[in-house]
Amino acid sequence: MNSFEKKKKFYTPAEALQKIAAFCAYQERNQKEVESKLREYGLDEDEAGEIIIRLSREKLLDEERFAKAYVRGHYRTKKWGRRRIVQELKQKGISDYCIKAGLQEIDGDEYYQNLVDVLEKKDRQEKERNPRLRRQKIQLFLTAKGFEQDLIKTGLG
Numbered sequence: 392m393n394s395f396e397k398k399k400k401f402y403t404p405a406e407a408l409q410k411i412a413a414f415c416a417y418q419e420r421n422q423k424e425v426e427s428k429l430r431e432y433g434l435d436e437d438e439a440g441e442i443i444i445r446l447s448r449e450k451l452l453d454e455e456r457f458a459k460a461y462v463r464g465h466y467r468t469k470k471w472g473r474r475r476i477v478q479e480l481k482q483k484g485i486s487d488y489c490i491k492a493g494l495q496e497i498d499g500d501e502y503y504q505n506l507v508d509v510l511e512k513k514d515r516q517e518k519e520r521n522p523r524l525r526r527q528k529i530q531l532f533l534t535a536k537g538f539e540q541d542l543i544k545t546g547l548g
Contacts, residue, residue: 401433415451419460423484458493470505475537510546
């Protein structure tokens with residue numbers, strides 16, 4: 392075993408609860424993340440399940456709150472579009488109900504301004520000279536960022 396490999400430490404359910412409570416208090420977490428972490432701590436499915444239920448009851452773990460925080464952070468900071476955010480939340484195992492609640496955090500005007508800002512920045516950086524290819528590249532970039540096609544077309548004018 393080399394010095395980079397961490398030795399797995401196993402915790403009792405009581406120790407794991409304390410550790411995972413701090414993990415959840417530090418930033419919003421989702422159930423899948425917490426469950427994965429508890430498994431790393433050496434807990435079985437039943438023990439992990441009991442801890443997750445307790446964290447939910449104590450409001451340290453809340454999927455809807457997680458979705459809202461995730462949406463706010465990713466559309467404001469990373470300037471992602473709705474489609475990308477939804478896709479990422481689904482990958483994290485968040486329910487459709489919580490995703491819908493999270494998307495309510497998006498302000499339409501600010502969202503469109505994000506699209507315009509991203510479009511203008513990409514336009515300044517794009518080296519392609521051919522107008523058709525340039526437009527195509529920018530459109531592809533905005534699609535990858537998760538913006539909807541109709542908004543992209545409006546933004547590109």
